[in-house]
Amino acid sequence: MLNRQKSLTRFRDEEFDLAVIGAGINGAAVARDAAMRGLSVALIDRGDFACATSSRSSKLIHGGFRYLPQGQFKLVYGALRERERLRHLTAPHLVHPIQFLFPVYRGRGFNRLTMAMGLTLYDLFAGMPFKEWHSTLNAAEVRETEPALSRDGLTGGAMYFDAWADDARVTFENVLDADLHGAAVANYASVENFSMTDGQIASASLRDLLGGVSFELRATKFLNATGPWVDQIRRMDDPLSKPCVRLTKGVHLVFARTVLPVRESIVLGDERGRIVFVMPHDRYVLVGTTDTDYPGDPASVRTEADDIEYLLAVLAESLPGIKLKNADVASSFAGLRALVRGEKGAAAPSAVPREEVILESSSGLITVAGGKFTTHREIAQKLVDLVMKRL
Ligand SMILES: Cc1cc2nc3c(=O)[nH]c(=O)nc-3n(C[C@H](O)[C@H](O)[C@H](O)COP(=O)(O)OP(=O)(O)OC[C@H]3O[C@@H](n4cnc5c(N)ncnc54)[C@H](O)[C@@H]3O)c2cc1C
Structure with a gap:
C-alpha cells in the first residue's frame, strides 16, 4: 500500500529506470504501465495526486462529437475505442x-x-x-x-x-495500481532542477515539500508529464527551449x-x-x-x-x-x-487539435503535452514503448 516515507527513502537510495514528474492522469498512467512491464519507476507530484487538470475536467470519457466536423476522425475513433475499453474491460466500476x-x-x-x-x-x-x-x-x-x-x-x-467518470478517482486508481506493481510514489515532492552527465539528464533535484529537505533523484529516463507546467520543466532542462503548449x-x-x-x-x-x-x-x-x-x-x-x-x-x-x-x-x-x-x-x-504531442530533448527529457483524459491508457502505452526503446 502507498507509503510516502518508504518511497522517499527509495528515491534517495535507488536509481530508477524511469522517473515520472507529475501525477495527473498522464503521469499516473505512464507509471502504471511502466511498472506493469517490470521497470523500476518513481512517480512524484508537487501537489496531491490529480490536484490540477485531472480533477477539473468535464468528467466525460468520450470521443468528442464536436471534433467530427473539424475532421479529427482519428482522435474521435481512438477516444471512442478507449471509452469502450474502459467501460467494459478496465474500469467498469469507474466509467x-x-x-x-x-x-x-x-x-x-x-x-x-x-x-x-x-x-x-x-x-x-x-x-x-x-x-x-x-x-x-x-x-x-x-x-x-x-x-x-x-x-x-x-x-x-x-x-x-x-x-463519464470521476476524473480524480480514475487518476488515483492508476497511482494505486502503479504502487501495487512496485513503483515508488510520493505527493508533495517537487522537481526543482536537473543535473547533467555527458549532456544527458542524470538526476533531478527533488524537494520534499512536507519535510522541507532536498535530495537527488536518479533515473535513466525522465518523463515530463506536468500538464500546464510542461514548459517550465522543459526550461529547467534547456533554458532556451521554446514553449510547446x-x-x-x-x-x-x-x-x-x-x-x-x-x-x-x-x-x-x-x-x-x-x-x-x-x-x-x-x-x-x-x-x-x-x-x-x-x-x-x-x-x-x-x-x-x-x-x-x-x-x-x-x-x-x-x-x-x-x-x-x-x-x-x-x-x-x-x-x-x-x-x-x-x-x-x-x-x-x-479549434486547436486535442491530440497529444510527445517531444524528446537532446538531453533525453521526454515531454508529453496535450491529449484527452479519455485516451490516457493509449498515450501511456506510446510513451512507455518509447522509454523501453531508449532503455
Ligand atoms: C476544462 C477542461 C475540461 C476537460 N474535459 C475533458 C473531458 O471531459 N474528457 C477528456 O477526455 N478530457 C478532458 N479534458 C482534458 C484532460 O482533463 C487533460 O488532458 C488531462 O487531465 C491532462 O492531464 P495531465 O496529467 O497531462 O496534467 P495534470 O492533471 O495537470 O497533471 C500535471 C501534474 O504535474 C504536477 N507538477 C507540476 N509541476 C511539477 C513539478 N515541478 N514537480 C512535480 N510535479 C509537478 C502538478 O501538480 C499536476 O498534478 C479537459 C481539460 C480541461 C482543462
Missing part, C-alpha cells in the same frame, strides 16, 4: 454511461441530417451494440423530453450515449438541482455554435465549459466574473424558463488545457 439530449436549432450548428450522420459515425466508431445507438427526435419529442429548452427555432434533436482556461459551474431542474444531460450551444454541457449528477448540475486563452501563472487559474457571465448567458438563452443569477452558483472550478502550440495567428482555442 458510467451518460445519455445526452442534443437539440437542433434552425441556422445554428448541426441540422437534423448532419446530426444524424455524425452520430451514426460516432456509434459506428465506438462499435456499440445497436440497442445503444442514438435515436433522432422531432421537435415535439424534444419538447416533451426536456420542457425547459428554448422552443425558438427548434427543429428536432437526438439522444445519444457517451460515458498554449494554455486555455476551462471553467465549470455547479448548481443545486433545485435551482437548475433539468431532467436530462443536455448539449447546448452558444450563439456561435460552441458546445456547453449541462450534466445533472445526484443533487447537483455541472455546467461547462469555457475555452479562453490563459497567459497567467498556471497555479493562479480561477473562475472570473466573465466566465460566469458567459455560462449564465448560454443557460439563459437555451433554458429561458429557468432564471439563474450569480448567487445561484453553488461552486465552480477552473482548469487549464495544455494544447499543442501552433504557428502564430493560431486558430480559436476550441
Whole structure:
C-alpha cells in the first residue's frame, strides 16, 4: 500500500529506470504501465495526486462529437475505442454511461441530417451494440423530453450515449495500481532542477515539500508529464527551449438541482455554435465549459466574473424558463488545457487539435503535452514503448 516515507527513502537510495514528474492522469498512467512491464519507476507530484487538470475536467470519457466536423476522425475513433475499453474491460466500476439530449436549432450548428450522420459515425466508431445507438427526435419529442429548452427555432434533436467518470478517482486508481506493481510514489515532492552527465539528464533535484529537505533523484529516463507546467520543466532542462503548449482556461459551474431542474444531460450551444454541457449528477448540475486563452501563472487559474457571465448567458438563452443569477452558483472550478502550440495567428482555442504531442530533448527529457483524459491508457502505452526503446 502507498507509503510516502518508504518511497522517499527509495528515491534517495535507488536509481530508477524511469522517473515520472507529475501525477495527473498522464503521469499516473505512464507509471502504471511502466511498472506493469517490470521497470523500476518513481512517480512524484508537487501537489496531491490529480490536484490540477485531472480533477477539473468535464468528467466525460468520450470521443468528442464536436471534433467530427473539424475532421479529427482519428482522435474521435481512438477516444471512442478507449471509452469502450474502459467501460467494459478496465474500469467498469469507474466509467458510467451518460445519455445526452442534443437539440437542433434552425441556422445554428448541426441540422437534423448532419446530426444524424455524425452520430451514426460516432456509434459506428465506438462499435456499440445497436440497442445503444442514438435515436433522432422531432421537435415535439424534444419538447416533451426536456420542457425547459428554448422552443425558438427548434427543429428536432437526438439522444445519444457517451460515458463519464470521476476524473480524480480514475487518476488515483492508476497511482494505486502503479504502487501495487512496485513503483515508488510520493505527493508533495517537487522537481526543482536537473543535473547533467555527458549532456544527458542524470538526476533531478527533488524537494520534499512536507519535510522541507532536498535530495537527488536518479533515473535513466525522465518523463515530463506536468500538464500546464510542461514548459517550465522543459526550461529547467534547456533554458532556451521554446514553449510547446498554449494554455486555455476551462471553467465549470455547479448548481443545486433545485435551482437548475433539468431532467436530462443536455448539449447546448452558444450563439456561435460552441458546445456547453449541462450534466445533472445526484443533487447537483455541472455546467461547462469555457475555452479562453490563459497567459497567467498556471497555479493562479480561477473562475472570473466573465466566465460566469458567459455560462449564465448560454443557460439563459437555451433554458429561458429557468432564471439563474450569480448567487445561484453553488461552486465552480477552473482548469487549464495544455494544447499543442501552433504557428502564430493560431486558430480559436476550441479549434486547436486535442491530440497529444510527445517531444524528446537532446538531453533525453521526454515531454508529453496535450491529449484527452479519455485516451490516457493509449498515450501511456506510446510513451512507455518509447522509454523501453531508449532503455
Ligand atoms: C476544462 C477542461 C475540461 C476537460 N474535459 C475533458 C473531458 O471531459 N474528457 C477528456 O477526455 N478530457 C478532458 N479534458 C482534458 C484532460 O482533463 C487533460 O488532458 C488531462 O487531465 C491532462 O492531464 P495531465 O496529467 O497531462 O496534467 P495534470 O492533471 O495537470 O497533471 C500535471 C501534474 O504535474 C504536477 N507538477 C507540476 N509541476 C511539477 C513539478 N515541478 N514537480 C512535480 N510535479 C509537478 C502538478 O501538480 C499536476 O498534478 C479537459 C481539460 C480541461 C482543462
